[in-house]
Structure formats: structure tokens, C-alpha cells
Amino acid sequence: xVVMDELLDLVDxxxxxxxxxxxxxxYSQGNSNFRVVNAFLMNENGQLWIPRRCATKTIFPxxxxxxxxxxxxxxxxxxxxxKRELIEELNLDASLISYELxxxxxxxxxDMSAFMQVYLIKTNTVPNYNQKDFSEYxxxxxxxxxxxxxxxxxxxxxxxxxxKILF
Numbered sequence: 001x002v003v004m005d006e007l008l009d010l011v012d013x014x015x016x017x018x019x020x021x022x023x024x025x026x027y028s029q030g031n032s033n034f035r036v037v038n039a040f041l042m043n044e045n046g047q048l049w050i051p052r053r054c055a056t057k058t059i060f061p062x063x064x065x066x067x068x069x070x071x072x073x074x075x076x077x078x079x080x081x082x083k084r085e086l087i088e089e090l091n092l093d094a095s096l097i098s099y100e101l102x103x104x105x106x107x108x109x110x111d112m113s114a115f116m117q118v119y120l121i122k123t124n125t126v127p128n129y130n131q132k133d134f135s136e137y138x139x140x141x142x143x144x145x146x147x148x149x150x151x152x153x154x155x156x157x158x159x160x161x162x163x164k165i166l167f
Contacts, residue, residue: 007074008034013108015115020074027059032107032114035072037082038162039099039119041090041127047141048167049126051134053156064148064155065134066162067121078117089134090127097121103166110165113158118166142167 008026010019010033018033026034041049048067055062070085072078083094103118126137140148142163149160 006071008071009074009076010034011115015106023071032112034114035078035081036114036116037068037070037072037078037085037119038066038116038158039068039082039086039121041067041121041123043122043124043139045139045141047139048145048163049137050140050145050159051129051137054131054133054135057133060154060156062135062154064138064145064153064159066118066156066159067127069156082117082119089130091130092121092127097123103162105162105165111161116158116162118162 006023007020008023009017010021010026010031012018012033015035021031021034023034043049050064051067053060053063053065068085068089070081070089072081076084082099086092086094099119099121101117102120103116105112105116105118107114129137138148145163146160149155
């Protein structure tokens with residue numbers, strides 16, 4: 001399987017750009033000084049749309065994930081990355097939906113894998129998600145996500161932390 005690499009901005013402890021590096025190098029060195037975006041879809045019952053990553057994913061295959069997530073590319077803002085990833089993963093156009101920024105998290109204060117902005121989209125509709133990214137999904141309340149993970153299901157490492165901090 002060929003994995004396309006991405007050039008990402010490196011940031012200092014204040015989230016200011018200090019350089020660039022390839023994603024593969026950042027991950028191989030275990031660095032956390034880069035930027036990502038995540039989003040959650042939430043329905044009127046307070047349930048979050050939680051997809052399972054495809055088994056073919058390079059990192060965290062077959063694991064539960066945020067509704068949408070991705071890297072902020074070189075020169076992109078968090079919001080630009082959010083809008084791009086929203087189209088790539090969920091086939092949603094940010095200009096046609098209502099969303100809000102609900103959290104800014106970082107590796108130093110919150111033990112996250114990267115600097116992160118988290119968005120919330122309120123909807124009762126299952127998105128037309130990219131089936132190369134996700135294999136199935138669940139509508140779960142925040143405490144149910146933590147229960148599923150405590151019972152042995154696997155997730156990306158940041159998922160339970162984000163849920164505990166923001167929900």
C-alpha cells in the first residue's frame with residue numbers, strides 16, 4: 001500500500017509556526033508539535049456520530065474515531081483544514097451547515113497527540129461519509145463512548161481524552 005505523505009507546519013509551545021516537516025518524519029520521531037482538526041456531529045439526543053476507521057488505515061486501523069479529523073497542511077489555518085477535511089471525509093460543505101469551535105487543545109496542557117481545534121456540528125443526518133475512511137458508525141452519548149472503550153473496543157488515542165474534556 002502506498003501512503004501519500006503530507007508536509008505539515010511545525011509549531012512551538014504557543015502554536016506559532018517554526019518550520020515544516022513531512023508527516024512520516026513527525027510520526028516516526030513521536031513528535032506532537034504539529035496541528036490537527038477534529039469535529040463531532042451531535043444529534044438532538046446528545047449523541048455523537050462515531051465512525052470506525054477502515055482496516056486499511058495506516059494508523060489506528062479499525063479503531064473508533066472522531067466524526068472527522070485531519071492534519072492542518074503547510075500554510076493552512078485550522079478552519080481551512082476543517083473545511084477541507086469535512087468535504088474529504090464526510091462530503092459536507094461547511095458553507096451549507098452551522099458549526100462552532102468548541103475547543104482548543106494541546107499536547108502540553110491536555111496530553112493530546114498534537115495541537116488541535118475541535119468543532120461541533122449539530123445534525124440528525126448521517127453524512128455521506130467516505131467509505132475509504134470509515135467502515136461503520138454509531139450514534140453514542142459521550143458516556144457510552146467511554147463505556148465502549150472501557151469494555152475493550154479500540155480508538156484513536158485522543159478520542160477518550162477529547163470526550164472527557166469537552167463533553
